[in-house]
Amino acid sequence: MSVETSTAAAPQEAKKDGLFSKKNRRVLSDPLDDNNPVTVQILGVCSALAVTVQVKPAIIMAIGVTLVTAFSNLIISLIREGIPGRIRMIVQLVVVALLVTLVDQILKAYMFDVSKKLSVFVGLIITNCIVMGRLEAYAMAQKPWPSFLDGVGNGLGYGIILVVVSVIRELFGSGSVMGLKVVPQFLYDLGYVNNGLMMLPPMALFLIGIYIWIQRARNQKLVNVS
């Protein structure tokens, strides 16, 4: 029964729990802010430091992670009843590794430039805590469709942080966004220089720190939680 909810989820399911019922929408939107994987759950920070030098690889990385969290959540949720308890982590890891390897192969085949830039980090999606964290915390106990949404939501929540950080880093570090020059030449002529510190991972940590600061100042709920 649970399988059908996930895939076609026809109208007759609507009375029970609609595809985009309020609950399901919250599953999807919570990780974007209130329960953001990077800034609130503090998962996946490592890769957020590494791939945010430029916007384009950051976006591709976010898409990759979203695909992997969404589909690993879905697959694990589908087979959750059958997974032997003692090897459940290994089973999760195998599914994640399978998906990540596929993403890596597809990037190498169709987006070679991007895959060169992301190089080792695609493989490291496997060790991204968000993926395993969501599998353990959510997919092992929930139906496939909400699990899928949870995966998408967490992937996007991670993506938001990547994009925000990478826009700032690329703008101030290289004077461009998405590879297009933004800082006009006359500013350089006047003595403006790109900030080399922006290119280094520590700066991403500072930026994420500032993001958390702003987020908590704005959202009182988070302050009481921790």
Place this chain on the structure above:
Amino acid sequence: MHSNRYTFIYAIVLSVITAVLLAFASEGFRPLQEANIALDKKTNILRSVRQYTTQRAEIEQIYQERVREIVLDAQGNERAGVDANAVVLKDEVARPAAERQLPLYEYTGEGGKKYYIVPMQGVGLWGPIWGYISIESDFNTVFGSYFDHKSETPGLGAEIAEKSFQQQFEGKKIMEGDKFVSVYVVKKTDKIPYGPEHRVDGISGGTITSRGTDVMIKNCVEPYLAYFEKLRNQ
């Protein structure tokens, strides 16, 4: 609690399914991936002769029409029947100079002018660095260069992959009279016994990568002098 038997069978079945899926994916994507790698190499070779196009078809066409792949032995003789792309540069660089196979790319530019593109391989700070440098037909003047790296520090050593660094090499000289001098990658204030045509600015903060580049150019260009000498005397 699942039984041991169930757990074992589950693990084995899962492994087999995953392995089969991955094997199919790997086989299926391989031709595309190999084409990408080959194209990437051609793009980089062309960049060293100031052809910066990124259009796939254009790269293939220019490469097809204008680049001749050659493999030389250490005495500067062309070796027939050896594929330049099959030579693994990393292994060749580690060999004694007399036993090396030397791949060379001859590019025919506007008006039939010949440029000789030397592939290079060396070490940076965190990992390998490599590149191509093109020499004009006077066998002295550098026409262009291209460098890339595996994992140099972004913003520091990784700057060797930037056009602004590479363009410094244009018009530099590798010979002083009959002597091979190479192009030094050094700090502005460092003294070398040769004029400004033999030096480019290294990268501040990327000293080890700069030095690696310096050594790489010397190591990799020198073995080709025998061949250049031959052509010059023809």
